[in-house]
Amino acid sequence: MTKFHILTLFPEMVLQGLSPSIIGRAAERGLLSLNAVDIRDYTLDRHGKVDDYPYGGGAGMLMQAQPVYDAHRAVTGGRAVRTIYMTPQGAPFTQRMAQDFAREEELVFLCGHYEGIDERVLELVVTDQVSIGDYVLTGGELAAMVMIDAIGRLIPGVLGNEESAGEESFFNDLLEYPQYSRPEQWQGMRVPEVLLSGNHRLVSAWRLEQSRQRTASRRPDLYARYQEKQRLTERLSRQKRDNIHMMESLSRGQADIIYTDFRGKDTALLLYDRCCAIAMLTALDGETGERMADLLPGDTRMVLVSEAFMRDLLAERGYAVFGEFSQMLYTRKEALPVRHKEIRRLSMEDFPYVSGWYGSGSEGPGTEGGYVRERIQAGAMYGAFLEGRQVGFVGTHEEGALGMLFVEEPFRGRGIGASLEAYAVNRMLERGWTPYGHVAVGNAASERLQERLGFYKAEKTFWWLEKVLANDT
Template structure:
């Protein structure tokens, strides 16, 4: 990720972001920071970039041409998402940070004085974003706030793989209370459960504390959390068929764009009810849902009937690149709207909580050192699945989501976890097949998913009987439905989900 900051005070940005985790990520070249002085692009010999506003008024205004020239120098004419930090913009949230973290480059434009000439904003700005309803002397501090929030979501920036998943606002809950040594301070003791060594009890305690804290401090956020939990419970009644939806919600990856339950408009107290009914007294069974994962521009849809399918199709985000559906009529409806079927798939899931045995011992997480090997076998020999390319493989490795099998130090295969959450990318060189390496690779990945509290699931190409047999051998169950992946190719866009 490259962050470009157009500013009158580049040293302020550099000094503000250099220390701590973000600075270390910059030093390691995990991210890049480019602070550009707008004054370098003025034609005024005194490096002046401001002038009086037409129509009068207090203060000065930044001129259009220096800003435009600085932007052109940074982008080279490419279309790069450009953010103008302004109190007039949409509020910056964790969801927005996750969305922006999926970009390869971002440009932040920092205003000063009374702002910037409207004409250049109209030409170069794609997003107007605010960090709050107050006014600062310049845009540098808001830009640094956003860069910090975005950068820490990029694979490799945080040392702990779980860090970004355990903090405030993850999955619509505030973070649970944290404690360190000593065990007792000012008469206050660390909760006994945290000293027990029982990881399951610790996890449950933290979840309850996060719920309680969110309900007390952010009732608006807790309402959203309750709505999502209700939807998860309803979908989980048909877990084999809906596991991809359930996991996307429980892992905090997806936002709900459409749901028959949420359309019913029930209060928070009613969300705990065993059954939910519409105003007409009809039981609602969560049979129509549209989820969207902004990080990989993937939609997952479930439609009870054609009318619901039409409603879902109308709500698909414009930048959607992959859609996963299980109803034939929804598939046909999307085909009529320009989407192309990539393939038919069988869904499998592993519902047990105990780890699988891993017989092959030489398995570890892959690093960029192994990137050429994976690309050689998976992307350059016609074996890539839909939406897989070299860039996608790089992203998955950097995310710590790929594992490799080795024999005497030489790699012979790999497996991965896709960006939308499914298990896949399984490969073993032909000369090493029949030795149980594929089973061990998949078991290893399953165990990593179980450690995170996930339910492992995958999509297998229809007709791949060997893979289906492998899943059944490992204890996976098959869904009752068939699934289709559809894509709509966007201009200047490469599908990498």
């Protein structure tokens, strides 16, 4: 559960603004929590005063350091918690920033008033200074509410529809396409015929083209970024089997391009998915490898590489080899047959079963159980049942690969595993994705299953590397 703490002089304003919304309903369901803290409760002044005149003179009053500092410590207990100060001097708030903040398990929002807050406490507690626009408000509460709404709706399960956040403005650097509802004709204007056709492929193509046109005319800066990704995806498609993971990360709007180096037909590339802190890279030689290793963001958790020298280089830099894998991909557009009929998307009621089989079962953040919880809440896991009893599951990993396929031993050999994977493949095809996954080298049974389903195997093998924490033993 993500925790939002709001340090403010007007806690009732924040809670009354957020409680009736989708964010408030998500709090009621236990997906997030809203904790509005009154800074006045921590002043040492007997009259409840939290402001004073600024040194050097000037108009207005300044919020004092002591009550802000004590309120912050009361919330965090002195722990290092990401703390956002709402200020017009901060970095402009963007959808990518919202995605970054949505990864945090706990956030503190500091709302200023009057002429601001004593700089000394800002230096001690603030990690991010953020602005929602080039204008000045009377306080930071409205800005904090805007940010909490934008961040909260990205938390798995909040929207209740896994596709909603992926079809909105700014997804993959495109603005959302125009939408229509009944009646078909209103004030002489008709709904576009293609939307009435029932042909989902034509509708998807029309929506994409409309998004492109709208972005090009209204936000040429975003469109230029979109075109760069399209050109890079086209280049990677020349070796599609080896590059499908990077192509999909780009096409799904997940990856930032950190580094590129083109040499003839060869490409050195570093992509970074800020939502899950995963990097994907391919290097030409040791020199480009060293350069990309230097550019890895500091919070990178895992890296996927296809060159042995990159594996060794990153191992020297604190990344342990998690495993060696073959990359498989399904390039057909036809849905696969699902012979086992009792398959459905999982809910948190199914968490104990999945976490009991997948990893340690712990519910703590950063554990396998915590990962399972996040995947279920994201609507990315499916289960197979026999007469109402769950016997297996499959899912989509946070970076986009198929995985986590499991069927209990007594129920194997009945085609349940094939049906689970086929079901997940079909859900990905519905969203216009190319299904792919990683199979541990030496797992011949899993490779045979992929081949029977129509998957192709990449020429390269891949290594997943995981960052070793300082206190790991």
